[in-house]
Amino acid sequence: MAAEVQMVLYEDDSVQVQYVDGSRLQLSPCGSEFLFEKAPLVSAHPLEQPERIRQRTHFVISTYREQLQRALDFRNSFATCPFLSESIIPSERKKHIFIDISEVRWPSLDMDDRMICMQNGTVKISSLDGHAYLCLPKSQHEFTVHFLCKTSQKPDSSRVLSEKNNHAKKDKLIEKTGKIYTNESLSGQRLKKKDNALHCQIMKSKEPLEKKSCVNRSEGREALHSLGTKHTYVYTWVKQRWCVASCPDEWKYPLSLALHFHSKISNVSGIDVNITQSRILTSDVSEERGKEVSVLPRALLLSCPVPHLHRWNFCDSLSQRPSDEEEYSYPELVKVVWYKGITYRLTHKNMNSIEIYPGDGSVFKSEGAYFGNYFTYYSIREGSGEVS
Known part of the structure; x- marks a missing residue:
């Protein structure tokens, strides 16, 4: 299995991955389809097109399962809505839950038991129900949020049809069970009307009937119980990485708690971890206090309603092509690039900027109107915990 050299996430949440052996993978914006391009053979003719395999993500074969899973993990870390196919999620990452988790409640400012500072200086804020938590490192440029998310479901029409079928099965079982009780009561009334001379004979003939009806009742209850247990939801933990400066609305309140707790710790310990930008951000998100409930992002559907709109154009960014050749360029802006362990985050909103995360806790941030x-x-000074 070839290792990844570069992974690119575009503004439309599509992903392109390039591997060491020259093969490439492209994931559709919705995540429901992918295209794998095999590495060209050394003996292949220059005009020979490489072999391409296009499949539905939910029905991926084992040959591409691991590569596709890593590409989806990269996409879900930076995309607004994750795509979570139950068929490719490892069993150890699945959780079967009977309730539908759509929102979480965060603690108030005076509940310090839900706010902890770990040894590396990262502040962790946990929701009251334990279904989500937010981690803010010392640098306070980027934060991660972990939450339970239901796996991707079939389109609404299929869900409605399956629910109708389940209700029909339940109605039939209830009707069957009711008929059993009705037959018992009718048989009892008929027995009472019989002569006393035939009473003993009728009671003897009734014993197997009662045993049979009891068996039918128990089978009906077991069937109803099995139908109830089938209505469990499959969840998995999703990790998302966001820039503090462009925090989504659903995470602004827990982020304000983390920034406030960071400031509280720095005042007690005497360490100045609040840089100028953090002070500005703290004042901006302080208005979110009081909104303790966050609506969790929902996973996208398993199938895309418009698969014909998917465009499979690879952008060969690693090749040394002349700058005037743009026929193979991807039409979307780049949002995140992962290259050999280093993450590059690009922002195109108010001002173009780029943040570089080498992976050691330090951050390079571009300043000015243009990239770079x-x-x-x-950086974090070792031993002191200060941001320089």
């Missing part, structure tokens, strides 16, 4: 005009380097 100049960079500011933020």
Whole structure:
């Protein structure tokens, strides 16, 4: 299995992955389809097109399962709505829950038991129900949020049809059970009307009937119970990474708690971890206090309603092509790039900017109106916990 060299997430949440052996994978924006392009053979003719395999994500074969799973994990870490196919999620990451989790409640400012500071200085805020938690590192440029999310479901029409079928099965079982009780009561009334001379004979003939009806009742109850247990939801933990400066609405309140707790710890310990940007962000998100309930992101559907709109154009960003050749360029803006362990996050909203995360806790952030005009380097001083 070839290792990844580069993974790119575009603004439309499509993903392109390039591997060491030259093969490539592209994931549709909705995540429901993928295209795998095999590496060209050394002996292949220059005009020979590489072999391509296009499949539905939910029905991926074992050959591409691991590569597709890693590509989806990368996509779900930075996309607004995850795509979670139950067929490719490892069994150890699945959780069967009987309730529908659609929102979480966060603690108030005075509930310090839900806010902890770990040894590396990261502040962790946990929801009251334990279904989500947010982690904010010392640098306070990026935060991660973990939450339970229901796996991707079939379209609504299929769900409605399956629910109708389940209700019909339940109605039939209830009707069957009711008939058993009705037959018992009718047989009892008829027995009472019989002569006393035939009473003993009738009672003897009734014994197997009662045993049979009891068996039928128990079978009916077991069938009803089995139908009830089938209505469990499959959940999995989803990890998302967000920039503090562009925090989504559903995470603004827990982020404000984390920033407030960071400030509280720094005041007690005497360590100045609040950089100028963090002070501004703290004042911005402080207005979110009081909104303790967050609506969790929902996973996308298993199938896409418009698969014909998927475009399978690879952008060969690693090749040394002349700058005037744009026929193979991807029409979407780049949002996140992972290259050999280093993450590059690009922002195109108010001002174009780029943040570089080498993976050691430090951050390079571009300053100025253009990408890379100049960079500011933020690092954590070992032993002191200060941000420089």
